[in-house]
Amino acid sequence: MRIVSLVPSQTELLYDLGLDEQVVGITKFCVHPQQWFRSKTRVGGTKSIHIDRVMALKPDLIIANKEENIKEQVDELAAQFRVWTSDISNLTQALQMIESIGEITQTISRATALIETISRRFSLLPATPNPVRTAYLIWQNPYMTVGGDTFINDMLLRAGFENIFKDRLRYPEISLNEIAENDCRLLLLSSEPFPFKQNHIATLQQQLPSTKIILADGEMFSWYGSRLLLAPGYFEKLRKMSDA
Numbered sequence: 001m002r003i004v005s006l007v008p009s010q011t012e013l014l015y016d017l018g019l020d021e022q023v024v025g026i027t028k029f030c031v032h033p034q035q036w037f038r039s040k041t042r043v044g045g046t047k048s049i050h051i052d053r054v055m056a057l058k059p060d061l062i063i064a065n066k067e068e069n070i071k072e073q074v075d076e077l078a079a080q081f082r083v084w085t086s087d088i089s090n091l092t093q094a095l096q097m098i099e100s101i102g103e104i105t106q107t108i109s110r111a112t113a114l115i116e117t118i119s120r121r122f123s124l125l126p127a128t129p130n131p132v133r134t135a136y137l138i139w140q141n142p143y144m145t146v147g148g149d150t151f152i153n154d155m156l157l158r159a160g161f162e163n164i165f166k167d168r169l170r171y172p173e174i175s176l177n178e179i180a181e182n183d184c185r186l187l188l189l190s191s192e193p194f195p196f197k198q199n200h201i202a203t204l205q206q207q208l209p210s211t212k213i214i215l216a217d218g219e220m221f222s223w224y225g226s227r228l229l230l231a232p233g234y235f236e237k238l239r240k241m242s243d244a
Helices: 008-016 034-037 051-057 071-078 091-104 108-123 151-159 176-181 198-207 218-222 232-241
Strands: 003-005 023-026 061-065 083-086 131-138 162-164 185-188 211-218
Touching: 003 008, 003 176, 008 023, 008 061, 008 091, 008 108, 008 218, 023 034, 023 051, 051 176, 071 083, 083 091, 091 108, 091 151, 108 211, 108 232, 131 151, 151 162, 151 232, 185 198, 185 218, 198 211, 211 218, 211 232, 218 232
Parallel strands: 003 023, 003 061, 061 083, 131 162, 131 185, 185 211
Antiparallel strands: none
């Protein structure tokens, strides 16, 4: 089987399922594992796929995602190749995706082991009866956050944080005034898709003096493949940082 992955988190999953020889193409954002990023053919960005490069690889299977890829490009590829598309907004769906890919690629035993380990680690996360009122920024100019129907929102809840914008949908634009007016106790600045850095904390802290601001590893909140193995441990450390 020749596989092209158009989704970074699922590319990493394919690696952990032992599919090194089968995966022939990835995107420029598929940075894990590093050896694949350096050696595999890159077919463009998640939203700017070079169709001709994919065609040249003659894949037996293309793995895509409803949110991360452009529908028109996926449809164009699906007219010529077998395309499997995921649609994930919570941990349960992520685990179902891992199982499905395990079945499709005949690596179900490895997939099942991953699912069991991920499930166990999430089950060991301590309960948080009083979750911290939190906002999670993914972009600036304009500032954008995450709504209650997103995978990130589900991860925030499991990590012990209450998304103050959970009543919104998808990735709404917001203002700093809205953050302050909603009694935000913690502001998480994601490392992706916008790469927030330490200097952004200094700028925002002046406008939100009563809010604790921390940089967050966006991969831990938004990658729904085998990186979920690492997420529970990271969430515990982040919660301790927020309580300090």
